[in-house]
Amino acid sequence: MIGNDIIDLSFAKTQSNWQRSGFLEKQFTKDEQQLILASLNPFVLVWKLWSMKEAAYKIYTQQNEKRFFCPIKFECSLISEKEGLVFFQNQFFYTSSIVTDSYILTIANQNKEIKVFSKLVAPKGIDNIIKLKLQDVTRLPSSEIEQKKSKNGAPNYYHKNLLLTRSCSISHHGNYGLFSLLYA
Amino acid sequence: MTREELIASLKNIVKPYAQDLEAFNNLSEETDFIKDLKINSANLIDVILDLEDEFDIEIDNDSMEKMLSVKAAMEIIEFKLLDS
Numbered sequence: 313m314i315g316n317d318i319i320d321l322s323f324a325k326t327q328s329n330w331q332r333s334g335f336l337e338k339q340f341t342k343d344e345q346q347l348i349l350a351s352l353n354p355f356v357l358v359w360k361l362w363s364m365k366e367a368a369y370k371i372y373t374q375q376n377e378k379r380f381f382c383p384i385k386f387e388c389s390l391i392s393e394k395e396g397l398v399f400f401q402n403q404f405f406y407t408s409s410i411v412t413d414s415y416i417l418t419i420a421n422q423n424k425e426i427k428v429f430s431k432l433v434a435p436k437g438i439d440n441i442i443k444l445k446l447q448d449v450t451r452l453p454s455s456e457i458e459q460k461k462s463k464n465g466a467p468n469y470y471h472k473n474l475l476l477t478r479s480c481s482i483s484h485h486g487n488y489g490l491f492s493l494l495y496a
Numbered sequence: 497m498t499r500e501e502l503i504a505s506l507k508n509i510v511k512p513y514a515q516d517l518e519a520f521n522n523l524s525e526e527t528d529f530i531k532d533l534k535i536n537s538a539n540l541i542d543v544i545l546d547l548e549d550e551f552d553i554e555i556d557n558d559s560m561e562k563m564l565s566v567k568a569a570m571e572i573i574e575f576k577l578l579d580s
Contacts (some may be wrong), residue, residue, distance in 0.1 A: 327539060333545075338544060351512070381560060382557060383537075383541075385557070
């Protein structure tokens, strides 16, 4: 399973104030807070860790029917500039993040050996772009490919009753959309 | 506080973060913060902090976990207010 998250940094700047009292304490563990406060660019680290938690949560919601909101329980650690680990309820999720001046994206994967297809696009029309990608891969006409969502909102793509994606994650924020696919 | 007053005050709090205006205008106990109002999940933290300030309560992690709908938020606030 895979999960992803995208953060448009210009939106993050205006939509949230990470320095608001209680903001860090509510969602980050003590260790994460220390990392953030010691960082040269705490704003970027706040959103990088947040995107790791979100991406891991999106794997969890594909495995479980229950939705909940508890970012603090997804404990992050950084392995390198790009790679990280998120620990939640006896499970590890491997993450890979890209940080630029404009956005942060994270892809979480349960099995880091498995190759994931991900693409950063405009937020509008993302569903059609995914269908065209699946048309390329499967040779099935995109007009016959359908998105279906599970009870808790996790999407997958089908051709009639045939599942085309083993795992699929879609995020959008501000001017960006991001999708990640594991083919069935 | 009546349930109507509680809903009105909740509506006031979520207003700056709600991205779906139609869902916001039709807000009821069944409204889901993320699915219906399209509140960005990072802003859910702001909603929780605003609720804490407004009602002078502390919303712990276990309560926060359930904070996905108007109904859940109302139950948590009512419970915390009884408790305090």
